[in-house]
Amino acid sequence: MNFLRHFVTVCALALMTMPALADQDLPKLRAAMLATGTVNWEISTIQHHELDGRNGFQLSVLAYADNGATRVAFEGGEADVMVADWIWVARQRAAGKDYVFLPYSLAVGGLMVKADSGIETLPDLKGLKIGIAGGPVDKSWLILRAYAKQVFDMDLAAETEQVFGAPPLIFKAALSGETAGTINFWHFMAKMKAKGMRELVSVADAAKALKLDPDTPLLGYVLKGDYVANHPDIARGLYMASREAKDLLRVDNEAWNAIRETMNAADDAEFSALIAGYRAGIPSGKPIDEAAADRFLRIMADLGGEDLVGKATTLPQGVFLHLE
Incomplete structure (x- = not known):
């Protein structure tokens, strides 16, 4: 009887520790994020609801004070992913860097x-x-x-x-x-x-x-092409976790209450306005119209010049990462 009780106890303890061990065994995705960026609302939702683990990876957030620091971390190999606009990714690709863009938000000013x-x-x-x-x-x-x-x-x-x-x-x-x-x-x-x-x-x-496509997401997660090639399951896991977080934040007000402290809303009116603004910026999920993106980039090149687009006067091939 004592042996049986001991056996049951050992089995129960093993079952209790299995999820923790599984989490430890998941591949880690290091994300360089702006400490005060609105992307943290989605990141916090992913972590709070364990959407990363459910999609096969563990999200590790590295917080930085400004966008320049996130780019240094990403380009230097300290992080696997960061957030930027696709114009910047196009500029990097035109300069020979194999960076790719995974849509995150079409919210613009x-x-x-x-x-x-x-x-x-x-x-x-x-x-x-x-x-x-x-x-x-x-x-x-x-x-x-x-x-x-x-x-x-x-x-x-x-x-x-x-x-x-x-x-x-x-x-x-x-x-x-x-x-x-x-x-x-x-x-x-x-x-x-x-x-x-x-x-x-x-x-x-x-x-x-201007005959552009307003459904083209401006902001997105940026990864390196070789990282995606070597870790396709993690890249797809990030895409799925992001989409699941958006689906949750689109309809579930309780999900917003869980992250309200991170939103820096001065009052209920600001809180409601921020929620509405985020929801308006959720991409439709339709394939990106690359011809429209090319027209957008040409306008940026014409008005912003090399200071903005570098050598990317037309849309380089491979900017947008397709995971469907």
């Missing part, structure tokens, strides 16, 4: 004005100040410049005054009225909407007017 500003169209901004996050080659700014030229025959750069700065500073300048118009990252735009500002024109609408 737009141009915001105060609700009572009286500004109704872009020409109303002539002679006024526009605050722009991201610098002179910010992609939202360049798309809006192309849109202004096509629709209003307006040189937005020449006919307005631009102030460039970090997203939080541009956000504050918008609220204070220091700038008449503001182009900022989507999550700051969501916060501005929560504060009563309105969107004059979205980059998505501008893209449609």
